[in-house]
Amino acid sequence: MMILLNDLLQGVLLGGYYALIACGLSFMYGVLRIINLAHGSLAILAAFALFVLADRYGVSPFFGLLIVLPAMAGLGWALHRLVLERSQRGGFLMPVLSTFGLAIVIDNLLFEGFGADTRSLAPYIGSLSYDSWNLTDDIFVGQLALLTFVVAILLLGGLHLMLTCTPLGRAIRAVAADPDTAGLLGIDATRVGALATAIALITVGIAGAFLAMRATFDPYAGAPELIFAFEAAVIGGAGSLWGTLAGGLVLGIAQNVGAQLNPQGFLIGGHVVFLIVLLARLAGGRLRLPSLTVRQA
Amino acid sequence: MTLLCVEHLDVRHGLLRAVRDLAFSVEPGEILALVGANGAGKTTLLRALAGAHLPHAGRIVLAGQDISRMHAHRRVAQGIALVPEGRRLFADMTVAENLKLARAAGRAGAWDAAAVLEVFPNLAARLSARAGTLSGGEQQAVAIGRALLTNPSVLLLDEVSLGLSPAAVDRVHGALAALAASGTTMILVEQDLSRALRIASRVICMLEGRIVLEGATATLDRAAVTGAYFGLQAEPVAE
Numbered sequence: 001m002m003i004l005l006n007d008l009l010q011g012v013l014l015g016g017y018y019a020l021i022a023c024g025l026s027f028m029y030g031v032l033r034i035i036n037l038a039h040g041s042l043a044i045l046a047a048f049a050l051f052v053l054a055d056r057y058g059v060s061p062f063f064g065l066l067i068v069l070p071a072m073a074g075l076g077w078a079l080h081r082l083v084l085e086r087s088q089r090g091g092f093l094m095p096v097l098s099t100f101g102l103a104i105v106i107d108n109l110l111f112e113g114f115g116a117d118t119r120s121l122a123p124y125i126g127s128l129s130y131d132s133w134n135l136t137d138d139i140f141v142g143q144l145a146l147l148t149f150v151v152a153i154l155l156l157g158g159l160h161l162m163l164t165c166t167p168l169g170r171a172i173r174a175v176a177a178d179p180d181t182a183g184l185l186g187i188d189a190t191r192v193g194a195l196a197t198a199i200a201l202i203t204v205g206i207a208g209a210f211l212a213m214r215a216t217f218d219p220y221a222g223a224p225e226l227i228f229a230f231e232a233a234v235i236g237g238a239g240s241l242w243g244t245l246a247g248g249l250v251l252g253i254a255q256n257v258g259a260q261l262n263p264q265g266f267l268i269g270g271h272v273v274f275l276i277v278l279l280a281r282l283a284g285g286r287l288r289l290p291s292l293t294v295r296q297a
Numbered sequence: 298m299t300l301l302c303v304e305h306l307d308v309r310h311g312l313l314r315a316v317r318d319l320a321f322s323v324e325p326g327e328i329l330a331l332v333g334a335n336g337a338g339k340t341t342l343l344r345a346l347a348g349a350h351l352p353h354a355g356r357i358v359l360a361g362q363d364i365s366r367m368h369a370h371r372r373v374a375q376g377i378a379l380v381p382e383g384r385r386l387f388a389d390m391t392v393a394e395n396l397k398l399a400r401a402a403g404r405a406g407a408w409d410a411a412a413v414l415e416v417f418p419n420l421a422a423r424l425s426a427r428a429g430t431l432s433g434g435e436q437q438a439v440a441i442g443r444a445l446l447t448n449p450s451v452l453l454l455d456e457v458s459l460g461l462s463p464a465a466v467d468r469v470h471g472a473l474a475a476l477a478a479s480g481t482t483m484i485l486v487e488q489d490l491s492r493a494l495r496i497a498s499r500v501i502c503m504l505e506g507r508i509v510l511e512g513a514t515a516t517l518d519r520a521a522v523t524g525a526y527f528g529l530q531a532e533p534v535a536e
Contacts (some may be wrong), residue, residue, distance in 0.1 A: 084404065123511070167397070167401040170390070170394055170397060170398050171402070173387070173389075173390065174387050174390070174398050177387050177389065177390075178385060180349060181381065181385040182370075182398075183348055183368065184349060184369050184378070184379050185398055185402050185443065186370050186373030186374060186399070186447055187370055188371075241376070
């Protein structure tokens, strides 16, 4: 019984990590209707930036975030102005293809620069990467896992508050709902979209930091992270912030339960739950795939 | 000084010329009604004035400044607000949020939430309701209030009585009459000819993208307006 409880707890904590990594993906889909296939690669890019700061300049990954997150915000702004906004004019598929291409470019540039070696930020955060609190003989809580979970809650809560209580949040929601009408109220939809992408990439940067602290990464590690983020976002309801948390928890628990059933069941458990939820949503008409329409500039 | 001047305006939807070589001007405080049958180009003209549809040719000059190539959000800052056909509220946002959006992005001026609630007092009790749950008349009040909160120098209204009950139409037009009395400059598109003639100080009748009749409501013959409306008048007057 205690072992099962511990598995459940570890699943919940792992779910916090998945919610964190899915947060930016869900936010971008929710407010810009863009499926960002470069999401995982951008997280890995942030991880490498933190690694360089830690390895070459001795900057702690937590302090490194003070440099990397503004850089990610700037990258998000440029990404929207140079790629996403233009590609959105070509219909729903164009941003998907553009970000897919971007992911390939980022992955290969990282490979060119850093080689195929795996790296981790764990050596730069002291004992945080492995310390835990033992609640009983069979139940323990990893400090980094708990920190990740708390950061996920704070990040999702912060985004929720920003969207509901600030002028920028209202403008983002207005542009997401009807960019033409938002323009008629004086809102610059292009500027708001760039700001939303900058915010999304800040969350991607945070996710990349925790990814690199809890595990190893290499230049091509973005794709698996994208799959986990995608699964968490879809299970929770694409575009819903708190749904993303729920999706992350379900995915984390499913993977842990799967691992208990079979040593190979960790990934399969998550994929099976994802497919069941996806098929149920499609059958119930609750998940509608966007139509291939061309948006006005 | 003329507030709004439109010169040789040409607006197209692809190959279709929806507005053809149009010219007119609007003085401060004037209420101009645009009337005409469906497809005459009235909505396209309003959207072109608001910047939602950039013109193919011609000039739009607001208070001496050429705003022809400005996008909609920049024209709001210059003093143009459009109440679009169908209201186009943000249905998942509350009434208060819809109003705050306009207040945050619009110009500074006399219109604030209190002033809007004075014109539309029934909204006071509905501020926390989702806009999509309001009645048609209430939604129209929010749409007009939202436009007013940008503090426009010219308020454009597109079919504000469309789809509303007669009682709701009365309330909306009562509010427009109050706005007119306060000196707000308005250009309104209205299918109901009687109501348009009642509130407007001047009328422009459009047919196939052209002006076919123009004049002060006090001097225009109702039969002439009706004739122009249905295309019974021979020659366009604005070419």
